[in-house]
Amino acid sequence: MSRTPLPARPRGLFPVWLTGILALAWLAAYDLELSPETLLYGIDDMAEYFGRYAAPDFRELPRYLVLVGQTLATAFWGTVIALVVALVVAPFAARPVTSGRIGHRVAREGLNVIRAVPDMLLALVFVAALGLGPLPGALALGLHTGGFMGKFCAESMERVDPGLYEALAATGATRAQTAMYVAWPSIVRELAGYTLFIFDRNVRMASVLGLVGAGGIGFALHDTLRLFDYPRSAALIIVLVVTIAIIDMVSSWLRARLTPEGSRS
Amino acid sequence: MDRPAIGMPATATPSVVLRGVGTRYPGGVTALEPLSLTIPAGQFVALVGASGAGKSTLLRTLNGLVPATSGEVVIDGITLSRSTLRAIRARTGMIFQQFNLVGRLNVMTNVLTGRLSHRRGLASLFHRFPREDFDIAHEALDRVGLTDKAWERADRLSGGQQQRVGIARALAQQPRLILADEPVASLDPGTSIEILDLLAAINRRDGVTIVVSLHQPGYVRRYADRVIGLKRGALAFDGPPEAMDDAMLATLYGADAAATSGRGDVGADA
Numbered sequence: 001m002s003r004t005p006l007p008a009r010p011r012g013l014f015p016v017w018l019t020g021i022l023a024l025a026w027l028a029a030y031d032l033e034l035s036p037e038t039l040l041y042g043i044d045d046m047a048e049y050f051g052r053y054a055a056p057d058f059r060e061l062p063r064y065l066v067l068v069g070q071t072l073a074t075a076f077w078g079t080v081i082a083l084v085v086a087l088v089v090a091p092f093a094a095r096p097v098t099s100g101r102i103g104h105r106v107a108r109e110g111l112n113v114i115r116a117v118p119d120m121l122l123a124l125v126f127v128a129a130l131g132l133g134p135l136p137g138a139l140a141l142g143l144h145t146g147g148f149m150g151k152f153c154a155e156s157m158e159r160v161d162p163g164l165y166e167a168l169a170a171t172g173a174t175r176a177q178t179a180m181y182v183a184w185p186s187i188v189r190e191l192a193g194y195t196l197f198i199f200d201r202n203v204r205m206a207s208v209l210g211l212v213g214a215g216g217i218g219f220a221l222h223d224t225l226r227l228f229d230y231p232r233s234a235a236l237i238i239v240l241v242v243t244i245a246i247i248d249m250v251s252s253w254l255r256a257r258l259t260p261e262g263s264r265s
Numbered sequence: 266m267d268r269p270a271i272g273m274p275a276t277a278t279p280s281v282v283l284r285g286v287g288t289r290y291p292g293g294v295t296a297l298e299p300l301s302l303t304i305p306a307g308q309f310v311a312l313v314g315a316s317g318a319g320k321s322t323l324l325r326t327l328n329g330l331v332p333a334t335s336g337e338v339v340i341d342g343i344t345l346s347r348s349t350l351r352a353i354r355a356r357t358g359m360i361f362q363q364f365n366l367v368g369r370l371n372v373m374t375n376v377l378t379g380r381l382s383h384r385r386g387l388a389s390l391f392h393r394f395p396r397e398d399f400d401i402a403h404e405a406l407d408r409v410g411l412t413d414k415a416w417e418r419a420d421r422l423s424g425g426q427q428q429r430v431g432i433a434r435a436l437a438q439q440p441r442l443i444l445a446d447e448p449v450a451s452l453d454p455g456t457s458i459e460i461l462d463l464l465a466a467i468n469r470r471d472g473v474t475i476v477v478s479l480h481q482p483g484y485v486r487r488y489a490d491r492v493i494g495l496k497r498g499a500l501a502f503d504g505p506p507e508a509m510d511d512a513m514l515a516t517l518y519g520a521d522a523a524a525t526s527g528r529g530d531v532g533a534d535a
Contacts, residue, residue: 170354173382186368
């Protein structure tokens with residue numbers, strides 16, 4: 001029995017990509033003078049160094065827990081600031097809600113810019129401007145993640161059924177009213193998910209921001225590391241990792257419970 | 266017991282006057298050929314025509330959701346323009362095939378959105394309404410028989426109930442004109458009759474002008490005072506429902522459709 005012959009099999013580009021990526025990796029290693037030998041010679045040194053952390057000193061645990069609380073508070077306020085930024089900016093950045101082209105552009109680009117500036121850099125600037133402490137940390141986190149929150153929310157608003165925006169426009173409602181009656185109510189579920197995600201991320205970031213002087217447990221770690229106080233540093237690192245793991249677990253559990261419900265019928 | 270009428274009494278000013286109104290989309294596609302017509306206040310008008318004939322576009326030019334690219338739209342004596350847009354929309358209700366309720370808000374809040382055009386304060390942004398608006402919304406819900414569902418989430422209701430909330434939202438605007446874009450195309454026949462009966466009651470009792478796009482000749486004959494037929498974006502028929510015979514249906518929908526018109530069901534909407 002005769003069959004129509006198969007058309008010629010298209011050639012995959014995978015080998016080309018693979019060769020290219022391997023070549024790049026080799027070039028980078030060559031340029032940075034990365035070599036397996038240095039890594040091998042370094043293993044002994046590293047083992048010795050990490051050995052110094054073997055005996056964590058938990059005698060000051062209550063103080064550490066207070067510092068963890070400060071870090072969590074910094075992350076929390078960073079998240080609140082991010083929400084406020086999003087609440088104001090996101091409707092302008094969402095095409096179905098915004099009115100003017102200029103407002104839309106400004107909001108979009110504004111969110112892009114604050115998202116592009118690393119929060120570590122923002123924290124450095126705010127520490128210099130406002131002094132040491134959790135406040136500059138919260139501000140830095142809030143601005144940076146406000147850029148994310150605003151973008152996520154604007155994109156969710158653009159996915160809302162256009163008929164809802166049309167219905168509100170048909171009643172003669174203003175753009176601001178449309179944002180408050182259609183856009184925000186329709187995305188609350190997504191918003192809850194984003195907020196948990198951002199808070200989770202902010203806790204991680206807040207602990208590192210301490211290193212540039214923005215308070216919390218990271219600040220304490222910064223001190224003990226500079227004093228070569230390995231037992232206390234080890235204890236702080238363990239407290240930090242446990243905290244982050246707990247927040248991460250709680251946040252994923254909560255987000256899993258926010259499974260998308262059936263779409264509007 | 267007779268409730269006070271929700272709409273305004275019929276007046277001598279025509280509800281809708283179109284003078285050479287046409288719509289051309291930016292790509293150059295003509296959705297609506299320039300057409301002129303007058304709809305007196307208090308008329309129940311059915312818009313008929315195949316899918317894509319321009320019914321939705323024509324309805325949307327009446328409240329400026331689709332801007333007319335030529336001609337002049339006059340609603341209740343007011344010419345539609347940027348400056349009069351909101352005032353016209355405030356008194357023009359609109360109901361939709363997909364109901365377009367905010368599913369996550371409760372029924373009462375959905376109905377209260379019909380009051381937003383009258384409330385420009387900051388309080389209205391935060392879902393705060395004066396007592397008067399609650400009374401109007403309550404009355405509108407009573408009219409559609411859903412007072413007991415006031416605090417339920419809109420997306421928990423059945424399709425027919427959602428459409429009745431859509432009508433209540435339009436009533437809360439205290440409209441002079443209601444535009445209905447295939448309001449029963451997603452509903453079963455029994456529910457369709459309920460919805461059209463409601464619209465007919467609003468038309469007869471409150472004198473609200475109604476322009477509704479419908480696919481089923483049976484419903485058109487039963488409810489409409491006047492039929493406007495569109496074909497490929499142009500006016501193809503304008504007359505009383507009795508004049509809408511099989512030949513006319515064949516012109517509007519194609520020959521096959523006319524043959525089935527006896528069953529009162531032509532062209533379920535896509």
